[in-house]
Amino acid sequence: MSDILAFDLGASSGRALLGRLTDGKIEVEELHRFSNDPVQVGDRLYWDILRLYHEIKQGLLKAKHQGISLHSMGIDSWAVDFGFIGKNGELIGNPYHYRDRHTEGAMESLFTRIPPHVIFARTGIQFLPFNTIYQLYALKEAKSPLLKDGNRFLMIPDILRYFLTGEMHNEFSNATTTQLFNPIEGTWDSELLRLLDLPRSWFGDVLQPGEKAGSIQPSVCEELGIPSIPVYAVAEHDTGSAVAAVPATEKSFAYLSCGTWSLMGTEVDKPVLHDLALKLNFTNEGGVADTYRLLKNIMGLWILQECRREWERAGESYSFPELVQMASGAKSFAAFIDPDDSLFLPPGDMPSRIAQYCQQTGQQAPETTGEIVRCILESLALKYRQVFELTERLSGQSFNGLHMVGGGIQNTLLCQWTANAIGKSVWAGPSEGSAIGNLVVQWIARGEFADIWEARRAIRESFPITVYEPEESEAWNAAYIRFLTITGVTE
Numbered sequence: 001m002s003d004i005l006a007f008d009l010g011a012s013s014g015r016a017l018l019g020r021l022t023d024g025k026i027e028v029e030e031l032h033r034f035s036n037d038p039v040q041v042g043d044r045l046y047w048d049i050l051r052l053y054h055e056i057k058q059g060l061l062k063a064k065h066q067g068i069s070l071h072s073m074g075i076d077s078w079a080v081d082f083g084f085i086g087k088n089g090e091l092i093g094n095p096y097h098y099r100d101r102h103t104e105g106a107m108e109s110l111f112t113r114i115p116p117h118v119i120f121a122r123t124g125i126q127f128l129p130f131n132t133i134y135q136l137y138a139l140k141e142a143k144s145p146l147l148k149d150g151n152r153f154l155m156i157p158d159i160l161r162y163f164l165t166g167e168m169h170n171e172f173s174n175a176t177t178t179q180l181f182n183p184i185e186g187t188w189d190s191e192l193l194r195l196l197d198l199p200r201s202w203f204g205d206v207l208q209p210g211e212k213a214g215s216i217q218p219s220v221c222e223e224l225g226i227p228s229i230p231v232y233a234v235a236e237h238d239t240g241s242a243v244a245a246v247p248a249t250e251k252s253f254a255y256l257s258c259g260t261w262s263l264m265g266t267e268v269d270k271p272v273l274h275d276l277a278l279k280l281n282f283t284n285e286g287g288v289a290d291t292y293r294l295l296k297n298i299m300g301l302w303i304l305q306e307c308r309r310e311w312e313r314a315g316e317s318y319s320f321p322e323l324v325q326m327a328s329g330a331k332s333f334a335a336f337i338d339p340d341d342s343l344f345l346p347p348g349d350m351p352s353r354i355a356q357y358c359q360q361t362g363q364q365a366p367e368t369t370g371e372i373v374r375c376i377l378e379s380l381a382l383k384y385r386q387v388f389e390l391t392e393r394l395s396g397q398s399f400n401g402l403h404m405v406g407g408g409i410q411n412t413l414l415c416q417w418t419a420n421a422i423g424k425s426v427w428a429g430p431s432e433g434s435a436i437g438n439l440v441v442q443w444i445a446r447g448e449f450a451d452i453w454e455a456r457r458a459i460r461e462s463f464p465i466t467v468y469e470p471e472e473s474e475a476w477n478a479a480y481i482r483f484l485t486i487t488g489v490t491e
């Protein structure tokens, strides 16, 4: 029996997915699902890390109560965020949420000390204002006590794994997202740490996906009444796990991991560090099996999630399928936004910001709920076309189509419009991309699969893949030209 457990923590929700292998076929069962609710305290936005740890324990208890004997587990989560363990071995404070505003201006301010091309040459990571390097710089500038008492730097899965096992390790795929990891040297970049005056000793050994990271420690086993099991370092950056689960058949493939964020790119053997990658602001995040994820962040369904939250605050509660239904009835290509405009990054009144963006670009702002949702989804699909073409240009490859994975593929309208926009096939599935990627990395580590390609074949044979073929190409090509003109996003 090969029952194992994957904990996948997203920005809005988490799940414990049980994985079972039967004659090479993968079966999954969601044992536990929970919301992930950041906590606003004054100006600060925190992750409720103790609540998340509590939910991980609930997942382990549910497995026990169902009489499931687990063989191992792994944890993956969103990127960039972290906490500090003090000299006494305790977590110092709740981690900040990457959308907290304490990083505003930090990236630009750091550039006056370390030019962007130097940071990119040493890390190969895209410039996003909430990257760990700018969070740490902002804490430094603010003389935060976190940095005074901190002794070890741990990212979200590292912290939760430490609580379970008592061992402190960092993990490769997530460490690369800090913009402090040097992919050429294969470890933390001492020069950047020196320039930021951050002790090298805070940054520990970096495990590769598939390495053992400890076992559940006796005190936790006793508390939960469970036997100890190994805890693997999987691709702990959820996008890294999602890409592991892309059921590709050939080495050259394009993917879109679609959730709160949209992450689009391809898988490469070594980081792409040349000027064009810097100019196009692509990133090289660590992957599985000695690969890198050459990709770009796109703001994603976060914009729709925040609109829905705002309408909820106003007493109008809609399900996502209802919102998609309303969008399909609205007039097409009425207004476009650049989803990656910084206007849309922080939480808040997204419908008003969309109206503001349209007014600023001389467009009639969408008014009805359906019109607003259509504007978001059409703009996302057109942005996907732009990044798809940039990925082909940067990687020197031409892709036959696009693999879409993640919860966002339940939005069938977005999948179809993405096919229309890129003018190529979209293969959508599996939706639980990150959790399934988490499982297969454990199974590879345990020798159940020879390598990632055998695992990807098993994923293809175990989960439905929906194919979307491009339609209305002429209308979408015309819309793309208008989108580029209106949003001014040339590259």
Ligand SMILES: C[C@H](O)[C@H](O)[C@@H](O)C(=O)CO
Binding pocket: 010, 011, 077, 078, 079, 080, 098, 237, 238, 239, 261, 263, 297
């Ligand atoms: C900050 C985001 O979490 C990160 O860029 C993205 O890759 C992610 O982790 C999506 O869950």
